[in-house]
Amino acid sequence: MPPKTPNIPTDKQVALVTGGTRGIGLAITKALRAEGYKVAALYHGNETAAKNCERETEAKSFKVDVADFSACQTAVDKIEKTLGPVTILVNNAGITQDSVLHKMTPDQWHAVIETNLTSCFSLCRAVVPGMREREYGRIVNISSINGQKGQFGQTNYSAAKAGMIGFTKALALESAAKGITVNAICPGYIETEMTAAMRSDILQAIIRHIPAGRMGCTEEIAHIVTFLASEKTGFINGATISANGGQYMI
Numbered sequence: 001m002p003p004k005t006p007n008i009p010t011d012k013q014v015a016l017v018t019g020g021t022r023g024i025g026l027a028i029t030k031a032l033r034a035e036g037y038k039v040a041a042l043y044h045g046n047e048t049a050a051k052n053c054e055r056e057t058e059a060k061s062f063k064v065d066v067a068d069f070s071a072c073q074t075a076v077d078k079i080e081k082t083l084g085p086v087t088i089l090v091n092n093a094g095i096t097q098d099s100v101l102h103k104m105t106p107d108q109w110h111a112v113i114e115t116n117l118t119s120c121f122s123l124c125r126a127v128v129p130g131m132r133e134r135e136y137g138r139i140v141n142i143s144s145i146n147g148q149k150g151q152f153g154q155t156n157y158s159a160a161k162a163g164m165i166g167f168t169k170a171l172a173l174e175s176a177a178k179g180i181t182v183n184a185i186c187p188g189y190i191e192t193e194m195t196a197a198m199r200s201d202i203l204q205a206i207i208r209h210i211p212a213g214r215m216g217c218t219e220e221i222a223h224i225v226t227f228l229a230s231e232k233t234g235f236i237n238g239a240t241i242s243a244n245g246g247q248y249m250i
């Protein structure tokens, strides 16, 4: 049986990218815009980055705290009124609050779990009913190598990112019959402000264990997102795609 694709031109499709104005998210916004999609780039605090992103990509930026359930619902309503129904959701927003567990505060735990994992629930909860009605959707969750293998100093982050992988698989099972794919990407260490903020001796020690001999580029992750966002990849569902320069093979 040939695949059921709605053949919606990319310029009629709306992609929502959380954390879409900086780092990996900005590269995703640019790549989706280059494919012709309309993009709603969500951001939390950095107004300058949001303005630069709008100017550079002609995406529309929306200020939202993705850790807040009702703010996510309100944002999706506003985006759908402004740009049209969301056909692609990229859950990319993520923070780190690294600490060994025996020093970690409840605030550090909750901030990372809510921003990185609960946000996936909140955004999916807001867009999935519409995708089910229209029988089409693409959801891409940006997890991490550290959700696959664990990382010293990141019980909160590793738990959130591993949670995204389980979440992806469960939602893929629920959504496949409705023309919706839900996949996860696990980037390794990528050149962003997040990795630049690490202690340089620790980062250099990690880079020594990357067989590729280098960190990844944001564009290398964005390319996988555009691949998974395409109507042509409808048979890839519940997958976890690693992009880590060979650092961890699963």
Ligand code: CAA
Pocket (backbone or CB within 6 Å): 096, 098, 099, 100, 143, 144, 145, 146, 151, 152, 153, 154, 157, 187, 188, 189, 190, 194, 195, 198, 199, 202
């Ligand atoms: N394995 C085993 N032992 C380790 C270790 C490791 N990977 N790293 C540190 N240790 C040991 C140290 O040798 C040290 O031992 P001693 O006390 O005997 O000397 C002890 O643990 C304490 O280590 P630190 O000095 O590093 O402790 P700290 O409290 O100053 O810092 C930390 C803790 C902030 C978690 C720091 O270790 C750190 O930044 N680690 C890296 C965390 C990391 O990889 N973050 C990734 C951010 S980017 C990202 O997350 C993006 C993505 O998706 C990949």
